[in-house]
Structure formats: C-alpha cells, structure tokens
Amino acid sequence: MPSHPASTVRMGLLALLWGSSFLWIKVALNHGLTPAQVAVTRCALGAAVLVALARARGGRLPRSRATWGHLAVAALLCNAVPFALFAVGEQTVDSGVAGVLNATTPLWSLLTGVLLGxxxxxxxxxxxxxxxxxxxxxxxxxxxxRAGLTSWGALALAGAALSYALAFAYMGRHLTARKDPTAVSAAQLLAATAWTALALPVAGPGPLHVDTTGVLAVVALGILGTGVTFHLNYRLIADEGPTAAATVGYLLPVVSVTLGALVLGEELTPRVLAGMAVVLTGVALTRGPGAHRPRPARRHTPSAAHAQERSAVPGRVLSGRPGRVPAGRADGA
Structure with a gap:
C-alpha cells in the first residue's frame, strides 16, 4: 500500500530538521565544544524536550526492567555511538563526504533487516x-x-551509519510497538544521556571555552536535531518499518544542499540538481504502491457454532461480522 500522507509529511519534516544537524555539529565544534561535550549535551537536551512532551500528554516512562534493557541497547546503538562518531568524524571530514557516508544508512538498514528478519x-x-x-x-x-574519503574520520562516519541501521532494526523489533512512543523515546534519550555521560571521563571533558554561537548551535542540535527528530523517527519506524524509515537518510543531502544555496548562497550546479532529482525519484520508488509486499493474512474459518459463541462476547462484533478480531491485534490486547 502507498505510504500514508501523514507519514510522508513526517518524513519531510524529519529530513528538514535532521539535515540541519551536520551544520549544528560543525558550528559547535568550531566554537569551543569537544565531540564528547556535543554528544552528551544533545542527548540531555533532547531527553528534556521529550520528557516534557510526554508529561504534557499524560504519558509515563516505562517501568518494566525488560523494556529498560531494550532501551539501553537502543540508546547505545541509535544515540550514544553514532552521536559520538559523527562529532569525531566531522573534525576531519568535510560535509560532502559526511553526507555520502551518512546516506549509506538505508542500504545498511536493508541488509540488516533482511538478515535479522x-x-x-x-x-x-x-x-x-x-x-x-x-x-x-x-x-x-x-x-x-573530495579529500578525506579514506580517512579515520570517514571510517567513524561509516560506523555511525551502520550503528543507525542496527538501531532501527532493533527498535522496530523490540520498542516501536509500545503504547506511548513519546514516553519510550524520552526514556531512550535518558538512557543515551547516561551512556554519553559515562564516556566523558574516558574521552576527556576538555576545557570549556564555548561562545554564544557554540551554545546556540548545540541548543538547536539538542532540541530540534535530537529531541523533535527522534520522536518523529520513532513514529516513522512504527508506521512503516525500519528500512522505510532509514530512507530519510537519502533526503538529508537534498536538504543540506538546498539550505546551503538559500542561506549561504552556494551554487546549485546542473550536476547537483540532477542528483537531487535522482534522489527524490529513488525515495518515491521506495514509498510507492509496489514497494511493499503485503503480509499474508491468516486464514481462520471457525465453525458456525464457534462463530456464534464468539459473537456473543462483548466487543467481538465488528462491522457486522461476528467473530472477527481487528487485523494486527491479538486476544486480550
């Protein structure tokens, strides 16, 4: 089935906010913050945004130990590791190479999704x-x-893309079916804050000589590029699956190039415009009517007596058809 319009809008907003993250990271690093400081600050600010949003909606953080165990793994793969690797990689790698390596996330996601089922x-x-x-x-x-494609910084960025793909698969299997995605995503960023804070003594906190520009950059990165985008990403994984959600990575170069032209006056060459058209075509193919194979429905033909018995149970009559349970829902759900 084609993607729901709300998911398409959510994907566009996610690409817009996420695509600006590379800029905020670069500015924060150039104005006094270390990679470890960038990682822990963006996690803490993102967690604060989502906790406030969850409380405003009446949500509650998970209480199950099993859920928190899954959250700890997801926070390591989706937040602590890639956030640190992006900050390290962008110290030596230009934005063009960073964009290419980050855009391998959908390919990694497809591979891990097939291997993990x-x-x-x-x-x-x-x-x-x-x-x-x-x-x-x-x-x-x-x-x-461009230079730097085979540097250690590029290797760090490729590792971040792979970590994202593993995280999307893990979250799609263990976390996105939870009742309140806002509360779950808030809890995950709290766990990520703990992971990155533990890494500070190892990475070295470093001297803090940040100026106003650096502060504003890391605040934008934490609130918009982490808190808001993480909530949107959770919803997208829950609605369309990990591989479809990872496809947003292909839109990030389009966003960054467009912002560069509008804000910084960078030139849009015919090659760049052609590349943007190819990217948008590819994303459209992954989200069109023929992109997803529907899952086979379970065949269940109860006897007439059994159907009559089930129809007598409150809440079991749906659309005038006795004995039918909503698709995707199990008994007692």
Missing part, C-alpha cells in the same frame, strides 16, 4: 529505489572530487 517486504522496485537514492547522493556530492 525485520523486513520481509522487499520488492525489486524498492531495491531499485534504494540504489537510485544512493546513486543520486553520490552525484550530488561527487566524493571522487
């Missing part, structure tokens, strides 16, 4: 869309014209 709906049109998205990203940034 979290993504069973892969069709040729979807594979073609993923390949087109990556090709368009390469066309935009032309990494063969």
């Amino acid at each position: 979290t993504d069973r709906g892969v069709r040729p049109v979807r594979l073609a869309g993923l390949a087109l998205g990556f090709a368009g990203t390469l066309l935009i940034f032309a990494p063969w014209q």
Whole structure:
C-alpha cells in the first residue's frame, strides 16, 4: 500500500530538521565544544524536550526492567555511538563526504533487516529505489572530487551509519510497538544521556571555552536535531518499518544542499540538481504502491457454532461480522 500522507509529511519534516544537524555539529565544534561535550549535551537536551512532551500528554516512562534493557541497547546503538562518531568524524571530514557516508544508512538498514528478519517486504522496485537514492547522493556530492574519503574520520562516519541501521532494526523489533512512543523515546534519550555521560571521563571533558554561537548551535542540535527528530523517527519506524524509515537518510543531502544555496548562497550546479532529482525519484520508488509486499493474512474459518459463541462476547462484533478480531491485534490486547 502507498505510504500514508501523514507519514510522508513526517518524513519531510524529519529530513528538514535532521539535515540541519551536520551544520549544528560543525558550528559547535568550531566554537569551543569537544565531540564528547556535543554528544552528551544533545542527548540531555533532547531527553528534556521529550520528557516534557510526554508529561504534557499524560504519558509515563516505562517501568518494566525488560523494556529498560531494550532501551539501553537502543540508546547505545541509535544515540550514544553514532552521536559520538559523527562529532569525531566531522573534525576531519568535510560535509560532502559526511553526507555520502551518512546516506549509506538505508542500504545498511536493508541488509540488516533482511538478515535479522525485520523486513520481509522487499520488492525489486524498492531495491531499485534504494540504489537510485544512493546513486543520486553520490552525484550530488561527487566524493571522487573530495579529500578525506579514506580517512579515520570517514571510517567513524561509516560506523555511525551502520550503528543507525542496527538501531532501527532493533527498535522496530523490540520498542516501536509500545503504547506511548513519546514516553519510550524520552526514556531512550535518558538512557543515551547516561551512556554519553559515562564516556566523558574516558574521552576527556576538555576545557570549556564555548561562545554564544557554540551554545546556540548545540541548543538547536539538542532540541530540534535530537529531541523533535527522534520522536518523529520513532513514529516513522512504527508506521512503516525500519528500512522505510532509514530512507530519510537519502533526503538529508537534498536538504543540506538546498539550505546551503538559500542561506549561504552556494551554487546549485546542473550536476547537483540532477542528483537531487535522482534522489527524490529513488525515495518515491521506495514509498510507492509496489514497494511493499503485503503480509499474508491468516486464514481462520471457525465453525458456525464457534462463530456464534464468539459473537456473543462483548466487543467481538465488528462491522457486522461476528467473530472477527481487528487485523494486527491479538486476544486480550
């Protein structure tokens, strides 16, 4: 089935906010903050935003130990590790190479989803869309014209993309079915704050000589680029699955290039415009009517007596058809 319009809007907003994160990281690093300080601050600010949002909606943080165990793993893979690796990588790698390496996340997500069994709906049109998205990203940034593609910084960025893909698969399997995604995402960022705070003594807190620009950059990164985007990402994984959610990574170069042209006056060459068109085409293919293979419905043909008995149970009559349970819902849910 085609993606729901609300999910498409959510994906566009997520790409817009997430695509600006590279800029905020770079500014924060250039104005006095260390990679460890950037990572822990963005996690803490993002957690504060989501905790406040969850409380305003009447949500409660999870209490189950098992849930917190899953949250600890997800926070390590989706927050603590990639946030630190992005901050380390952007010390030596330019934004073009960073954009290309970050855009490998959907490919890693597809591979891990197939291997782990979290993504069973892969069709040729979807594979073609993923390949087109990556090709368009390469066309935009032309990494063969840039230095630093084989540096340690580039390796850190590639590791961050892989960590994101593993996290999306893990979250899709263990966390996104929870009742309140806002409370769950808030709890995960709290766990991520703890992980990154534990890393501060090892990484070295470093001297704090941050100026106003650096403070504003890390605040924008924490509130918009972490708190708001993380909530949107959770909803997208829950609605469409980890591989479809990871596809937003292909939109980030489009956002960053467009913002660069509008805000910084950077030139939009024909190659860049062509790359943006290819990216958007690839993303459209991954989200179109033929991209997802519907899961086979369970066949259940109860006897007439059993159907009559079930129809007598309160809440079991749906749309005039006795004995039917809503799709995707189990007894007692």
